[in-house]
Amino acid sequence: MKEIERRRTFAIISHPDAGKTTLTEKLLLYGGAIHMAGSVKARKVSRYAVSDWMEIEKQRGISVTSSVMQFQYQGFCINILDTPGHQDFSEDTYRTLVAADSAVMLLDGAKGVEAQTIKLFHVCRMRQIPIFTFINKLDRAIKDPFTLMQDLEDVLGIRSYPINWPIGTDGDFKGVYNRQLRQIELFTGDRSHGQAIVASTKGSVDDPVFKDLLGEPYYSRLVEEIELLDMAGDEFDLGRVLKGELTPIFFGSAMTNFGVSPFLEEFLKMAPPPGSRVFGDKVISPEDQDFTGFVFKIQANMNPKHRDRIAFIRICSGVFQRGMEAIHSGPEKIVRLAQPQQLMAQEREVIEKAYPGDIVGLFDPGIFRISDVLSARGGLVFTGIPSFPAEHFARVSAKDTMKRKQFLKGIIQLAQEGAIQLYKEPDIGIEEFIVGAVGVLQFEVLEYRLKNEYSVDLNMQMLPHHYARWIVSSPDEPAKLNLTSSTRIIRDSRENYVLLFENEWSIQWAKDKNKGLELSDISP
Ligand code: G4P
Secondary structure (H helix, E strand, O other): OHHHHOEEEEEEEEOOOOOHHHHHHHHHHHOOOOOOOOOOHHHOOOOOOOOHHHHHHOOOOHHHHHHEEEEEEOOEEEEEEOOOOOOOOOHHHHHHHHHOOEEEEEEEOOOEOOHHHHHHHHHHHHHOOOEEEEEEOOOOEOOOHHHHHHHHHHHHOOEEEEOEEEEOOEOOOOEEEEOOOOEEEEEEOOOOOOOOOOEEEEEEOOOHHHHHHHOHHHHHHHHHHHHHHHHHOOOOOHHHHHOOOEEEEEEOOOOOOOOHHHHHHHHHHHOOOOOOEEEOOEEEOOOOOOOEEEEEEEEEOOOOOOOOEEEEEEEEEOOEEOOOEEEEOOOOEEEEOOOOEEEOOOOEEEOOEEOOOOEEEEEOOOOOOOOOEEEOOOOOOOOOOOOOOOOEEEEEEEOOHHHHHHHHHHHHHHHHOOOOEEEEOOOOOOOEEEEEEOOOHHHHHHHHHHHHHHOOOEEEEEOOOOEEEEEEEOOOOHHHOOOOOOOEEEEEOOOOEEEEEOOHHHHHHHHHHOOOOEEEOOOO
16 A cells, blocks of 8 residues: 555656656656756757657667656655657557556646647546646746636636746746745756756745845735735645646746756645556456556567567556566466566666556567456456547558568567557458558658668558448448448458448448448447
């Protein structure tokens, strides 16, 4: 119970460039996991690449170490999950957020809510997890804080409650005022440019020393703004925060470290410890004695030298011990959980024990799939990760027919990781596939990874289809159905028949012309 209570597992969501890498690094700095900021950041390569994902992937290994980071702070054990930097809505992001118990939404104070923030916010909403807002880059001129609060409400439809309020916002950021403690904290910059923890002075707002330190204009502005907030703003309600209806706001500068520790301390108090997860008709609570965990991410070739593949497991209940045995759902076979990895900031570490809320990476000899369950008793199915229907399709083959073997290996591997959905056209050999994706960027990722990890150049031809429908029941065999000329009959990786349609009109046509034909947009 003690181990569960002190755990906090969360993801940071943000638009590229808002400062996610910088903030993550500063949290590690405050947690003592790194001693000098700059070590994580320095490895981030040049920007403006096709996507953040590829940018990071260019230096493989970084994503390994930044997939999950664990550190300790004031008795808490913190797990930060890295959300993939895809620009599209992606299934990966959803899966990562299923493993998190809360999210930190990071905004650039000068920009407010941006396009990618909106998408990621909605993914969190679907999961109904608490969302904490950190408004960053206060060392520069930012939008008026009241306008930013209005932005959250207008664009995202969420009410907010500033836990702290900035003092000096026009590029002259001095500190924050904690509304609940009625306390001012002023920071003193040093010469390390944010590489080291900053010093601060803390005390009651009523202490006359702050009036002197801040000077009359800043002090009276603060008093005025606080009065306005107390009068016109929402009341703090932890229940609403936990339901994801009210977002607590923090202000700070990840670059200078001003506001980082006040955020971390209050966030840790409010953020929920590991919560229950639903497995079919069973709810597994973290306090359950028996071990349970599910696979939310699979990543191959994290280290090109080793060609390894790691399955990331979120522990939901019980205690994980190195070398323990668990029942693997699906085949319901016993597997030994050897060589568990915890992926720390800098290096992989073999772990002996882990608790609910923790993420462990297991070496995967190719047996795991997304959503698989590992449990002490077996018989569990994890239903928390929905599969989103693909909306874009392309036909792919290897440019060089001599590379057929690598092509096959790579494409199957990436489908198992959940990077793309894989289909076949009947009567066509293994040299050609149809791939499906929720966002078009996934195709670029596919092309890039096949080239870099399997040395295969792809021929890719986009298809005009946007709807995949599985045949649930049919009056006739698929080839004999009466379909529009553009409709394609394909099969998924488990040999189920799927119809690919260009538009909704042709789906209706198929149903009208074939009495008894039943279709589903979810794979059986
Ligand atoms: P990301 O992971 O969200 O994409 O953002 P990242 O941390 O890489 O930050 C993007 C840029 O914003 C970087 O500047 C970074 O230094 C800057 N930044 C992050 N936090 C703050 C902050 O609190 N204040 C200010 N003023 N800037 C901040 P860059 O010029 O692109 O890179 P660099 O040369 O500084 O490394």
